[in-house]
Amino acid sequence: MTTRDPQVLVAGAGPTGLVLALFLTHQGIRVRIIDPVAEPGTTSRALAVQARTLELYRQIGLADAVVERANTFAAVNLWVAGKRIAHVAFGKLGEGMSPFPYMTIFPQDEHERLLTQRLADLGVEVERGTALAGFEDLGDRIRARLRRTGGATGGATGGATGGATGGATGAGDEFCEVPYLAGCDGARSVVRETLGITFLGGTYDQMFYVADTEASGPVTDGDLHVALDVSDFLAAFPMKGAGRVRLVGMVRPDVAMQHTPLQWSDISQRVVERLKITVERVNWFSTYRVHHRVAGKFRQGRAFLLGDAGHIHSPVGGQGMNTGIGDAVNLSWKLAAVLDGRANVRLLDTYEPERIAFARRLVSTTDTVFSFVTSSTPIARWVRLSVVPRILPPLAALDWARRFLFRTVSQIALQYRASRLSAGAAGGVHGGDRLPWVPPDTGAVNGATTGDNYTPLTSLDWQMHVYGDLPPGVGAICSARGLALHVFPWRPAMQAAGIDPGTCLLVRPDGYVAVAGDGASPEKLERYLNEWELRSRVKG
Numbered sequence: 001m002t003t004r005d006p007q008v009l010v011a012g013a014g015p016t017g018l019v020l021a022l023f024l025t026h027q028g029i030r031v032r033i034i035d036p037v038a039e040p041g042t043t044s045r046a047l048a049v050q051a052r053t054l055e056l057y058r059q060i061g062l063a064d065a066v067v068e069r070a071n072t073f074a075a076v077n078l079w080v081a082g083k084r085i086a087h088v089a090f091g092k093l094g095e096g097m098s099p100f101p102y103m104t105i106f107p108q109d110e111h112e113r114l115l116t117q118r119l120a121d122l123g124v125e126v127e128r129g130t131a132l133a134g135f136e137d138l139g140d141r142i143r144a145r146l147r148r149t150g151g152a153t154g155g156a157t158g159g160a161t162g163g164a165t166g167g168a169t170g171a172g173d174e175f176c177e178v179p180y181l182a183g184c185d186g187a188r189s190v191v192r193e194t195l196g197i198t199f200l201g202g203t204y205d206q207m208f209y210v211a212d213t214e215a216s217g218p219v220t221d222g223d224l225h226v227a228l229d230v231s232d233f234l235a236a237f238p239m240k241g242a243g244r245v246r247l248v249g250m251v252r253p254d255v256a257m258q259h260t261p262l263q264w265s266d267i268s269q270r271v272v273e274r275l276k277i278t279v280e281r282v283n284w285f286s287t288y289r290v291h292h293r294v295a296g297k298f299r300q301g302r303a304f305l306l307g308d309a310g311h312i313h314s315p316v317g318g319q320g321m322n323t324g325i326g327d328a329v330n331l332s333w334k335l336a337a338v339l340d341g342r343a344n345v346r347l348l349d350t351y352e353p354e355r356i357a358f359a360r361r362l363v364s365t366t367d368t369v370f371s372f373v374t375s376s377t378p379i380a381r382w383v384r385l386s387v388v389p390r391i392l393p394p395l396a397a398l399d400w401a402r403r404f405l406f407r408t409v410s411q412i413a414l415q416y417r418a419s420r421l422s423a424g425a426a427g428g429v430h431g432g433d434r435l436p437w438v439p440p441d442t443g444a445v446n447g448a449t450t451g452d453n454y455t456p457l458t459s460l461d462w463q464m465h466v467y468g469d470l471p472p473g474v475g476a477i478c479s480a481r482g483l484a485l486h487v488f489p490w491r492p493a494m495q496a497a498g499i500d501p502g503t504c505l506l507v508r509p510d511g512y513v514a515v516a517g518d519g520a521s522p523e524k525l526e527r528y529l530n531e532w533e534l535r536s537r538v539k540g
């Protein structure tokens with residue numbers, strides 16, 4: 001059913017568009033979400049769901065459903081020439097840093113189905129077989145041209161489907177007027193192309209494959225297995241279900257050039273040799289090429305770019321989908337606040353700088369790691385075969401190294417300190433940081449567990465956190481502005497999370513700190529709220 005009088009048109013029902021639609025709907029915004037493809041994707045691409053994504057999902061009550069369906073793994077094994085040469089045990093890598101301290105694997109197709117179902121539960125259906133064919137920004141609204149596509153199926157890398165996105169107006173086109181347009185339409189984004197925004201970067205020479213298998217052998221033990229020997233990438237990811245393993249690897253250049261389309265039999269012998277795996281059944285096999293590009297802008301007028309429409313990079317580190325989801329959450333609360341008249345429209349200007357900086361860094365880091373993993377120079381080979389297997393196991397036992405690894409990969413270290421929305425510092429916490437997580441107090445009165453400091457984030461609203469004693473003046477401002485005030489009695493776990501006694505944090509709806517201070521000058525807080533004309537959802 002088409003949403004009447006939508007406030008945001010979401011083009012694309014991949015993970016980015018679905019999460020944007022979900023968060024907007026949770027905040028009472030009317031969305032219309034369209035996709036040219038008739039059915040949700042059945043080809044799984046992203047596997048890793050990072051801890052930061054789960055923290056954000058927890059805000060809308062979705063994290064538990066993902067964790068229940070997902071697989072976690074606690075160790076990585078390194079293989080050279082058919083032999084396991086190192087076992088790196090991680091355990092709960094991020095213990096004490098996040099409520100989700102582990103590595104989670106949840107195939108993208110199942111993930112998209114879950115998001116689609118949650119959206120339907122809230123009364124929003126994805127309009128399939130409908131493509132954005134073009135649009136005009138009229139200054140005060142967007143006029144979008146939608147075209148029925150008959151639901152052609154998308155390729156393994158998503159993107160626009162054939163014939164749906166031509167420039168000229170077609171006979172059956174429908175026009176849809178909305179205040180804002182969200183371009184979540186993948187790497188070949190029509191939104192980006194219509195705006196003439198550049199997408200600079202390149203495409204790696206290598207071809208990759210992905211195979212969903214049912215197998216037996218040592219790599220089906222529930223750990224992650226990575227073969228390091230030659231200058232190509234090969235990994236076996238544990239999937240839910242006995243013997244289910246997803247193989248991701250690079251096709252040797254001579255094989256890639258032989259013939260297309262490639263079959264499992266073209267690469268199977270080498271996989272078997274390198275990982276000592278017995279593949280009983282291949283449920284799905286596909287090849288793809290990897291790009292690294294970032295759009296020149298993430299916003300123009302009333303249109304925004306999110307997810308793969310704005311940035312694509314190598315799958316090394318499992319960051320792509322998670323970054324798109326981060327874009328969606330960042331934009332969702334800003335759009336909701338502006339559409340509801342709860343913030344100055346300038347709030348929308350902060351979306352691009354906050355997200356594009358991270359996307360640029362990510363493309364450059366994943367490029368460096370990818371180049372190293374696939375390099376055939378003698379030095380890279382020596383590091384891969386001699387240095388990594390020797391230093392990784394002892395390194396993984398060191399607390400600081402484990403923390404560094406978890407912080408980097410899980411996206412919990414992502415911060416917006418340079419944003420115009422961020423102000424102040426208190427102890428180790430700066431405006432723009434992700435709210436440090438303080439674990440629940442298991443030793444509270446009568447042994448009862450009190451909630452952690454992320455529990456109030458489910459309101460998706462601005463809120464004030466005070467750790468320790470409430471300074472004078474802060475309570476009065478909160479009640480005058482309808483701002484939820486959460487005073488957490490002091491306990492040592494807060495210091496361990498980097499929070500000093502007496503710290504006051506104004507927290508954004510997405511769980512990032514806006515203003516950090518000691519509460520000594522509440523007028524600074526008042527000035528901040530006035531500058532952005534912020535009002536809470538509760539007071540409306």
Ligand SMILES: Cc1cc2nc3c(=O)[nH]c(=O)nc-3n(C[C@H](O)[C@H](O)[C@H](O)COP(=O)(O)OP(=O)(O)OC[C@H]3O[C@@H](n4cnc5c(N)ncnc54)[C@H](O)[C@@H]3O)c2cc1C
Pocket residue numbers: 011012013014015016017034035036037045046047048049108130131132133154156157158159160161164165184185186187188189190210288306307308309315317318319320321322323324
């Ligand atoms: C093999 C592989 C492995 C990967 N592994 C990981 C991983 O482990 N972790 C990770 O985080 N990321 C990974 N990624 C990246 C991840 O798959 C993408 O980043 C993710 O799919 C991006 O989501 P998206 O919603 O932005 O775009 P997409 O998933 O591409 O979705 C875009 C949607 O827009 C629709 N669309 C296209 N044109 C139009 C139009 N004109 N109008 C309306 N809708 C339109 C498409 O049909 C599609 O449904 C991997 C990618 C690949 C290829």
